[in-house]
Amino acid sequence: MSEKFKDQGGASSSDPSRLYRWLTSKLFMSRLASLRYQTKLRAKFERHRLNAGTPHIVEYFHQVDDGYSHLSAQLLSAISKRYDVTVVCHLVSATQDANAPEPQLLSDLARQDAIHIAPHYGLHFPDCKTVPAKALVDLAQSILAKQTAQGFIDCLVEVSTALWNHDQTRLAALAERLGAATLSHTIVRIQQGNAQRVKLGHYSGAMFYYGKEWYWGVDRLYHLENRLAEQGLDHRSDAPALAPRPEIESGPLVDNGSLTLEIYPSLRSPYTAIVFDRALKLARDTGVKLIVRPVLPMVMRGVPATREKGIYIFTDCAREARAAGVAFGPIYDPIGEPVRLCYSLYPWACEQGRGNELLSSFLHCAFAQGINTSKDSGLRQVVERAGLNWNKAREYLGDSAWEAILENNRLTMYAAGLWGVPSFRLLDKNGEPVLALWGQDRLWLFAREIQRLLKAG
Template sequence: MPEQFEDQGGVSTMDPSPFRRAAGSFLMRRWSDPRRLAARRRRIERARRRSGERHVVEYFHQVDDGYSHLAAQCLRPLLDTYDIDLVCHVVGDPSGQNAPEPELLLDLSCYDSAQIGPHYGLSFPDDARRPDAGPVDLAGRILAGLDPEDFVDVAPLVGEGLWSGSDEALQALAERHPPAEPSTLAQRRQTGTDRRTELGHYSGAMFTYGGEWYWGVDRLYHLEERLTELGVRRAPGDLIAPRPAIVNGPRKDDGSLTLEIYPSLRSPYSSLIFDTAVDLARETGVTMSMRPVLPMVMRGVPATREKGLYIFTDAAREARHLGLDDWGNVHDPIGEPVRRGYSLYPWAVSRGKGVELLSAFFRAAFWEGVNTGKDRGLRRVVERAGLPWDEARGIVGNPDWEEELEANRVAMYGFGLWGVPSFRLLDGAGETLLAVWGQDRLWLVGREIQRHLEEREKGL
């Protein structure tokens, strides 16, 4: 099965040399070191004070991206709450190796934004679909024609008209805010995209401040916490966009709901949420279906250094938010270590220890810096999972796992997702109730479980 995927080489290689693996692991540990982060922030703040500059946050808005519409609704509250300057840019779509599935990503931004928006007090139409090129162009030209100080108030209105499919609303906005010429839109979009690239990112709905990036409403709380620590908040109060808590009660299921969990043994995000996801399934009483997949680069999906840097530094701060302060001592398991781990998975499942094996592998690779490509490291994983190494060593490297993991990948693409960790909640008839991607969506899974159990109680 792995032979069908082409090795992309470079930073996307699925089989790095021992030197490259060691070097990459060293960099990952540096990126996740909270002491280095704190020191870097202090240097940046000292430089800002010496220069006399104000606190400047930059925001990058992608017109046809649902996440950008949610983020735009936070711009005015951000300015009202914090004493900052806010510079807004219009940008183009992610491209090249930073966007391996651009069409799926746009569709996901519609679905996902509708799911999470209400929980943040933000609006997004339930039935929104990817808008056509004409309305997207008009929306972009309206934004490109705005004076900078008007962007924060007009962008949410433009997004509301665009995502609701209301041509009338967009035309009314165009009458009040004359659209720029197409050439002006193209120029401003390119300028914004170039600025984003210069600063080291590739996505829409991104905020940046002091050398760090914050994605949309999901990561706004990290930015808010940083600004609050700097004393920039105008008055005491709640965060604009706090991360919703993960709930596992009060209602309990009888196993009629099924939670599918799609992790990958090389995924930083999978590693830090895996045990919590398992606990959620067990504590709520839903049936848990574990469906591991190969890491993206081992599926021939390319990556870039800037994307890898963002993912790992973001995962590190998400781990700290979850109280996992010891996370980040990583020994990258990409390639043969992942294959060796998965080669034991069917056997572990047959012994009732499949979940324990994956959990132990994550602990070794992302907490303890264990080289899981060596027998000594893999033995540590196996024995921590409560399995006998003498038996495991005789089956390491078998291909029995490949067909199952490929079926899991195909299933994941079948409901519109391609990254990990992903979660799918099914009803008793096997119909999809929710399908989401990201460790930052487990809170939504927990709330959907409770919502469906409440509806069942009421006979709805």
């Protein structure tokens, strides 16, 4: 093994875990996060498409009992009319594998989340307390399974709206007017949709696919719209995007600490890495009380991560970071011991008033500078960039006090109906929860909710 390889954070063949970390960091994570790599993939796809003489095809995967799919359905017709693309729709079911480790929690969160974000996108979602009953889901699927390609798009909003309104009478009337497929035919259509989704490399509903890239629901539609516009496929290039990226609005009102914003970050989460500093800034700018509750990474909590999910996460995170003007990549995966060691310093760092700085420094080093935090030299950079003394920090390395703190944070997060990171909770002046959601792409919603509460007094 060359010294050059070792200097880059590699390891000898006798240490396969470190070798694997180096390979996945350099050849997988960092590559997927690279703008150059994305640009080359897009150019290659367009060359092949032109040579084959195929049209611009956007594939959409609709899951009828998924709240995000109901929102996406409301924009499907507008997409097909505004952009010079052929929209191909697939009927799919919820994933039943390691890509969906908490299916019931995800279903409930998707419904609640969709209720909150719909008005901000000019869309509608009924304020329902539960997902539709299975009988209604089956009926909606059978109606859609009966439709032709264009018919699917034409009736989708009407069918989905009746379903999410729990309106059995309306669905029955639609089945009478539009037709409904047999159970066996419906199952085949769903199996075909699921197979195509797997073939292309994804696992969720409400997904758009174009040119080797995935775009999740209304939240990522702006990435797809930008890409199509850059290729001259937008018939209304002078008009606003159908689903523009919401901005984080921190003003004009400033709180006196009556509201509380809780942040649940993880040190191995790329999404945490691109939003953590912005969340701290939002708290400072708005004057709300800030409570940071770090938790263990999901994979270190026994939640599996698949290759498909990894590819999507790092590709998507890189796009989100670039759109927000946040540094992301190169990456050096800190999973395992580096995370534990940093967390072992966290209680001490908090005593020094530098807890948030330690987390921020670690995330930046691992996910924006590709620093090997499994080495003393890398961890020292983390500590010193956080404004802490490395020699003093070494006295606390390996301390176990953090374990009880993080476990309590995890239990609090789950009690709020959340499990992924980063998650956020906003508490009112009485300490009662007002909003609890998962995802870096919800910080804008918390910013708006803070302003709404301050305005209401």
